[in-house]
Amino acid sequence: MKLGVVILNWNQADDTLACVRRVCHWQMDDVHLWVVDNGSQEADACRLADALPAAVTLLRSEANLGFAGGNNIALRQALQANCQAMMLINNDAYVDADAAQQLCLTLEQHPQIGILGPVLVDAEQPDRILSAGGRDIAQHLVSHHLVPIRPGELRVVDYVPGTCVVIRAALLREVGLLDEAYFFGGELADLCLRAKHSGWLSAVTGSATVAHALSRSAAARQQLHAYYVVRNRFRYIRKFYPRAKLGLFALWTLFSLYEVGAALSHRQRARARAIALGCLDGWRGRFGGQNARVTRGQFA
Secondary structure: OOEEEEEEEOOOHHHHHHHHHHHHOOOOOOEEEEEEEEOOOHHHHHHHHHHOOOOOEEEEEOOOOHHHHHHHHHHHHHHHOOOOEEEEEOOOEEOOHHHHHHHHHHHHHOOOEEEEEEEEEEOOOOOOEEEOOEOOOOOOOOOEOOOOOOOOOEEEOOEOOOOEEEEEHHHHHHHOOOOOOOOOOOHHHHHHHHHHHOOOEEEEEEEEEEEEOHHHHHHHHHHHHHHHHHHHHHHHHHHHOOOOHHHHHHHHHHHHHHHHHHHHHOOOHHHHHHHHHHHHHHHHOOOOOOHHHHHHOOOO
16 A cells, blocks of 8 residues: 655644654555645744655645645645555654554555544553544534544544544545645544545544654643634534534533633633634634634634
8 A cells, every 4th residue: 555644744843853753664665754844933944854854755835724734735745646545643643663554454454444543542641542533523522432442443433533544545536635724623523524425434443552742732722722622613513514503503602601611710811712712713604724813812
């Protein structure tokens, strides 16, 4: 299987380079690696460009296009290069050779699976499962499955988290690339549901485990992650649940109000503003990248 691997960088050159080194140690045949610099600051982008191995293709966007937009840049090239599958890896995820091989082997053995992921565990607490697949984000407050999967077992899920995911090229050609309106979070749930509507399955295998260093992105989770988690559910509902829109909008509005109150009770004013803004933007259909507004606390 010709595999395209895509790693996204945004002002984290050291993490990205470490992730690239891990991939280069896989010693797997026919692996092609793309790194996308997603509008990083000049110093970070230059450090990345100077240190990447020659065999790695570096693509650079002048603006931050988000998770979906940044990955789509490389996915288009991987499709043109006739890769049979693409693996997206967060630069703070630890994917070893065994996990990569198991994911590719499982995909080859199950042609009905279009999107496949590993079990995700906490890099600092390996016994703690972060996700063993996801449930429909429109209907579940806690969308991650936390029940373990036995080695060799496959679990069909509503979506596979984007921390580490393998996607068939045939699926992308059929249903399209990641929806860039989400910007960050929700785009894999969207892709998996579009895939399901076209007859593909999304699954997680218990034979592959990947560690995710959540602490690396802890600061962003207070504001940006909180904003997009709320707002992007409204995007997802608009696309896939038009008849149930008002009821689901009400559900997520109540959730947002609760989370705003909880944040304020802990004196987390920036987080409270981010959640409130996410709910407001969800109602009025304001999508795409909103990092500047969120971090500045702007509601206009």
